[in-house]
Amino acid sequence: MEESLYLLKKTINTYSDCCFLYCGFSQTEPKHSFGPAIRDQFLIHIILKGEGYYSIKNQKYFLKKGQGFVIPPNVSTFYQADEKNPWSYVWMGIDGKLVGDYLSRMGITNDRLSFDIQDLDSFKSLIFECFTYEKDTLTNELVLQKQVYKFLELLSKSAAIHRQEILTKKMNPYVGRTIEIIRQNAYKNISVASIADQLSINRSYLSRLFQQDIGCSIKEYINEIRITISCDLLSSTDYSITEISEKVGFANSQSFSKAFKLITGISPTIYRKKRVGLGRIRKEE
Template identity: 35%
Template sequence: MAEVQDLNIERLHLTDMEIHICGSQQCSQGHSYGPAVRDYFLIHYIHRGKGSFKVDKKEFELKRGEGFVIWPHLLSYYQADQKNPWQYSWIGFTGLKAEDYLKEAGITKAKPFFKTQKPEQISAIFNQMTETGNLKKSKEIKLMGLLYLFLAELIENTEQQLKNKDLKQEYLKKAVNYIDRNYSRPDLKITDIASYLSLNRSYLWQLFNELLNMSPQQYLIEFRMEKAALLLENYKLKVKSAALSVGYEDPFNFSKIFKKTMGISPSHYKNGQTNR
């Protein structure tokens, strides 16, 4: 059963923020709403379960600790999962600062969803919003305070994510520099790079896949092959010498990897026979 509070606030649209509606619901299996439009921002936060949100021909699968924002005048549709339907709370609002606050929290028309690192804390905020229905005089004031508190948590969460991203970029930069200085070592291993950065191998693998969409091993191979290509083309080195120069003691193995990576054998590449 849905719990809804329609505040019937006089909508001046000249204030920083004003709340239109809030509530909560445990959805039944496959329960859906829309396609429909709203004339205010409408946040849904998922306490448990999962479902999907569709807007602007895009679909997002969302679960506990995540949420979505319906933008004013945008056609949207959302549906609870058939097996594990979501329970969510919602709050609708407008105001001069509404879109600015959402953007600070990393929420835009192109990215109308969010994820919190503190699901229990955010759930508690929304539960307090629902409980304001029992208040007489201070309902609107408390709801406004809770909405600001929720947005503040999202903004802090976004700031921390940016810091984490900056840190990841710094780790990646150091890893790439380490490879640049050591790629010619035949004994170079991915664990050496991880040890140099004081990271475990699995985190290093995750880092490269997240930021470069490839594993550290694949990056090292491609880096070595690009270096070998330059040596073959500019210095006309023999295949064996080019292999040794980029860390391969077995020229046959080097040639096999070079062809797989570059699409042509090293001897053909050296002679300018670039047609595959």
């Protein structure tokens, strides 16, 4: 569970180089997790307090206050707050053809997606400044595009690749391959048995390996991937709940809504209402 303040905007114009999509601030509770998720854009986190870990590809990275991490497009990721010292962070979602090049020139590549930060207050101030441009006006839209470049400027000045080794853990190869199969087939009627057959491995053994490395069952992981995809569809499209449930592989809207509320704590309809503009999101009692 987390307390989250966010801003999600749908732009009127097209900005091909760099484009503001959303930003936010979260204060998490112990062991609060997000994902597994697959994004279509770059999502950059700056850790303000506490600690936690995130897993990407076949590796886990254990990070803390004064560090940050990038979630690149089209890669499955999962992150979780520490049990004793949960983290808080700000984030910004950015799209555009130049973003990857900018990050690469800062030394942030697919092989080095975490970094050290020297000026946390500036990042926090910038994100909270974004919240003041909630209204849908051309001026606000242009200012938010400018904020993207300010964010990248801060990152360029402040970020440094880790000067010391960070704690990491390598995933089992079968677990990594399972995640890849799920990523490629999340929209289909995929099952634990079908994955085990494809990998020529005992289903129970694969499930144990996955639970040890990821911390949840394969079925839970599949559902969370589908729910994360549906969150993006609820935020950025006008598809009906029934259409979205079909697109993410649920048999009907009832089973989709039940799974959605189990994972997010709120219904798809309420999520859609809350995720437009500026707002807070928390689980219903």
